[in-house]
Amino acid sequence: MHDILDRRPNLVFITLAGYFLLCVVLRLAASPSLEIDEAEQAFLSQFLQLGYGPQPPFYNWLQYGLAQLIGTSLATMTILKNGLLFLCCLFYGLAAQLVLKDRRLSAIAMLGVLSLPPVFLLAQRDLSHTVAALFAVSLFLYGFLRTLTRPSLFSYLLTGIAVGIGVISKYNFVIVPVAAILAALPEPELRKRIFDWRILGAIAIAGVIALPHGVWVLQNLDAASSGTLNEMKEREAEGRLMQAFHGVFALASAIIGGGLVPLLVFGLAFRRKIRAIWQAESQWTRLVGRMIALCLLAVLLVVLGVAATHVREKWLVLFLVLLPLYLCLKIEAAEIDPAPGFRRFVPLVACIALVTLLIVSARAVVRPWFGDYSKLNIPYAALVDGVVEAEGRPPALVLTNDKQVAGNIRTRLTDVTVAIPHLSDFPPPDGTRRPLLVVWRDEKNQAPLPATLSAALEASGVAVSAQTPRKLELPYIYAAGPDRYRFSYIWVGE
Structure with missing residues (x-):
């Protein structure tokens, strides 16, 4: 395969499409239950x-x-995620072709995206918003580099569209375009692209895209910011100095965890040229290198500013995704023949991506052998089928108390409204529709009816006499023995 790609590097686009198609097929085959x-x-x-x-x-x-x-x-969720990952790689490769003369190096840069742990591992387990933000970063990189190399009104507007999409994909994306502008300013040839009047069009279109959600953020600032900030503060009770120490250590660990694999892969592929690559420099290596440094500096300032003590690798992938392109630019600046490295790089990345994909896909089958069950093993589909069979018809409305149950039921009853009292208005406009199914997980022998569901039933006018729970014990998906999972539900008829 790597010999074919060596002769026709653009075939890497088709190869990547095949990989992400395989991701879709294996996910659908693994389990019908959701992460x-x-x-x-x-x-x-x-x-x-x-x-x-x-x-x-x-x-x-x-x-x-x-x-x-x-x-x-x-299927729709899996296709969306892997489709965005493919588009991320596609625009990343197109961006690389704008600044790399050798097509093999641009192919290496694009394949290098698959060497990032959040891409080859975390995204195939369970990611959503980060995947959208990765697509936005690649689209921005393509628009930005096209603006610097082949400026046109279209390239400026495309860059603005990417910024707008990025802002409404992940809030930390904002760091990327700011870092890109600052990184271009020291280069005289690139600086004039920043001060071009057409950048006003980019700003305008980005603002139009981000404005509706921006208004919502201003009206719901606490809801928009509290989740991530609270997750970053694991040691809030410690002193400020210790918080700073733990924050810097967490950031350094996340940088190493996110960047070590691509550095090792590139190091193994070009192991005899590392010194020459390290010393090489060009206008483009300076630009991308500054972007990475400025992005990580901005994260450091945020960590210190909010006294964060916890940083996750997936939060940094929007910045570390620039690393493969940076390394390829260094290789080209060193005037090294990329062919030998290309032939080593392709099987290394293929091995990492495919082996990890197989392990992730097989975990739902393998873990039950050791008595360990995950969310992929919980029999939600059997729950829905069992209730419908027992009651003789599907419900018109479903009420539950957590997203895991709600999402799984929604994929089985696609035409039925599924409500969670504390996350959606209840009773909903159709709250009087019957039959009503109230369902919750009973794995820890909870009270007969969780308080939130009881209050919601009372609000919808269901008499206490009708609130009699029924039990349903079902075997786990791929159960290795007699292990069963228990649900409780209430069926409210006409």
């Missing part, structure tokens, strides 16, 4: 809103659109 992010997206795909909480809405809007077109299902 955390998948369940949340399935639940939220019922609603079109300007904001959904601590995450920007772009991914939710895409998921809502697909749900309206072809329905809510595991």
Whole structure:
């Protein structure tokens, strides 16, 4: 395969499309049950809103659109995520071709995206908004580099569109375009592109895209910011100095964790040329190098400013995704023949990506052998089928108390409204529709009916006498023995 790609590097686009298609097939084959992010997206795909909480809405809007077109299902969610990852690689490769003369190096840069742990591992387990932001970064990189190399009104507007999409994909994306502008200013040939009048069009179109959600953020500032900030503060009770120490250490660990694999892959592929690559420099290596440094500096300032003590690798991937392009620019600046390195690089990345994909896909089958069950093993589909069979018809409305249950039921009953009392208005406009299914997980022998569900039933006029729970114990998906999972539900008829 690497010999074919060596002769025709552009075939890497088709190879990547095949890889992401394989990702879709294996995910669909692994289990019909949903991971955390998948369940949340399935639940939220019922609603079109300007904001959904601590995450920007772009991914939710895409998921809502697909749900309206072809329905809510595991297939639509898997296709959306892997489609965005493919587009991320596609625009990344097109961006690389703008500043790299050798097509093999641009192919290496694009394949290098698959060497990032959040891409080859985390995204295939459970990511959503970060995937959308990665697509936005690649689209921005393509528009920005096209503006610097082949300036036109279209390139400026495309860059503005990418910025607008990025802002409503992940809030920390804002750092990328700011770093790009600052990184270009020291270069005289590039600086004049920043002060071109056409940049006003880019700013305007970015503002138009981001404005609706921006208004929502101003009206719901606490809901938009509290989630991530609270997650970053694991040691809030410690002194300021210790918080700073833990924050810097967490950031350094996340940088190493996110960047070590691509550095090792490039080091192994070009192991005899590392010194020459390290010393090489060009206008483009300076630009991209400054972008990476400025992005990480901005994160450091945020960590110190909010006294954060926890930094996750996936938060940094929007900045570390620039690393493969930077290394390829260094290789070209060193005037090294990329052919030998290309032939080593392709199998290394293929091995990492494919082996990880197989392990991630097989975990739902393998873990039960050791008595360990994950969310992929919980029998939600059997729950829905069992209730419908027992009651003789599907419900008109479903009420539950957590997103995991709600999202899984939504993929099985795509035409039925699924409500969570504390996350959506209840009773909803159709709250009097019957039959009503109230369902919750009973794995820890909870009270007969969770308080939130009891209050919601009372609000919808369901008599206490009708609130008699029924139990349903079902075998786990791929159960290795007699292990079963327990649900409780209430069926309210006409």
